[in-house]
Amino acid sequence: MTSSNFIITGFKRRQKIINEVEIKSQRLRNELNIAESKQFEDHALFLKEELGRYFQQYRELLVSHGIIPIHRVGIPALTKEELKKAEEYNLRF
Known part of the structure; x- marks a missing residue:
């Protein structure tokens, strides 16, 4: 398994x-x-913050593989170009 596959699967x-x-x-x-x-609500908030940081770190790679984050993870919104790139990837597969 390549590193990029792990990143995408992990996300x-x-x-x-x-x-x-x-x-x-x-x-x-x-x-x-x-x-x-x-307690579960606090844990969910922590996980969302972690997921937001994770997405920011691998944003270009994830978007280029058609992966967009769930809502409310605390990251800047995807640009129109990023959404188009993700949509194009998903249409190919």
Whole structure:
């Protein structure tokens, strides 16, 4: 596995983990486990910040492979050119 494949796979896996943590936080909130829910919410926020830093570090590589970040990760919005590049990549595959 090349380094770039690991970066791309790792990014997708991290996005999935954040979604799972947010879902668990919401479920706990619905069950009125507020303290535990707050812990998961804080953890989800930490993971999003980490994911934002990760995306910024590998932004050009990730975008060129059609990967865009989930919303609310604290990074500057993708430019029109970056979105076009990601869309073009995804249309090829």
